[in-house]
Amino acid sequence: MTYCLALNLDQGLILLADSRTNAGVDDISVFGKLFTWSLPGAADSGGPEARTLGLMTAGSLSITQEIVALTEEEIDTAADGVETIATAPSMFRVAEAFGAKMRDVQNRRGPQLAAAGVSSAASMIVAGKIGAGPGEIFLIYQAGNFIEATRDTPFLQIGETKYGKVILDRVLTAETPLSDGVKAALLSMDGTVRSNLSVGAPFDLAVSATGAHGWLRRRIEADDPVYKQLSDQWSDQLRAGFMALPELPLTD
């Protein structure tokens, strides 16, 4: 299983992914599911604008790795005039490029996987910004179609999404400061990890503040002292807050 989430806040973009993959509970490995690109652009000489792009993947690892490999190859080898995520003029077109890759790979690999009784299900989150444009986040489904998150619900999740959603619903809005957004993302991950063994550390975090290009990336191990303090303190505060709640009278 997997849990990845993307937050699109006024102050910036936050991506957080776990790194556990499993082919059964007896076959668990660490695989990065967060990919970032930071491309300087060449707008001064009529080339593409600078861009900060991110991708997180869930589902069939062979499917999503092929999508990433094809994307990287395309950036390196595309002929002049052929659009790639490095030259697309908008985040919508970047999302469309990943959606098209998803369709291609599903069409080529899906039938054989299905014949072998193996699922080719996969989904991705695409995040980024181009030039001075705003940050945008997209959820790309298995059929290559996609949706974009709006200000009303400024986050997207893939994989094991339910355990970690309650905390996001309660504390997160588009106005949440970037540092609080990182905390909310980590608590969402922490709740998921406690409930689903097949989601696990290390976690990959990438943050890009509004108005600047490039990602701050950090890998967070399970024994990271700040993460551990965050998790323990949150548990303590939940319990203290819980004890302070009013009692419900048991009869009408």
Added chain:
Amino acid sequence: MTYCLALNLDQGLILLADSRTNAGVDDISVFGKLFTWSLPGAADSGGPEARTLGLMTAGSLSITQEIVALTEEEIDTAADGVETIATAPSMFRVAEAFGAKMRDVQNRRGPQLAAAGVSSAASMIVAGKIGAGPGEIFLIYQAGNFIEATRDTPFLQIGETKYGKVILDRVLTAETPLSDGVKAALLSMDGTVRSNLSVGAPFDLAVSATGAHGWLRRRIEADDPVYKQLSDQWSDQLRAGFMALPELPLTD
């Protein structure tokens, strides 16, 4: 959808069920999913021991209503010497009786439902105690097989279980006092209702303290003032606790 949960605490049993059923989002009704029996017994005259029994249901309403109807009919009409949940000597045998009903009804109705493209999926939680015996809770699956909760994880859930599990994992143990157990159950329900529209109020609550027979039952409407205060205060405390958490440095 449905969300029901049962807590088996040292101080007693707690059952909580939502009451929303839907046949599509355009066809939503209120149906009770919590059924309780309080049977005085006749141990003095060699009859069955007193018992306090509860049932919560999820899944196909036609399947689970038939199970309840058959169970009620059997209690009323069983010939002397024929075991029913009113005379079974142990909670294990009570769970087995509900499991057998599930198998019967699935065998009779399942194929026709499947032919019509309708799911017959259903699950149930059985809770109770017999005589001076301990409280026990069981989760009965569609095939009629079942598991019993143990002290390590003293709760069971059916229906939309994931949103409400994180809070239970964080605050609940078998030693949790009964009044705190009720709060934890309501917060678990509150988190689920916020995330899944097809789970909704009113909620049915039943509590039976250890050492006594019979249920305290209460129906909780969405605008119940104590429930609303619990929900609002919890949200406020979560936000306050959240703000007090340490910040994660973004670079290693």
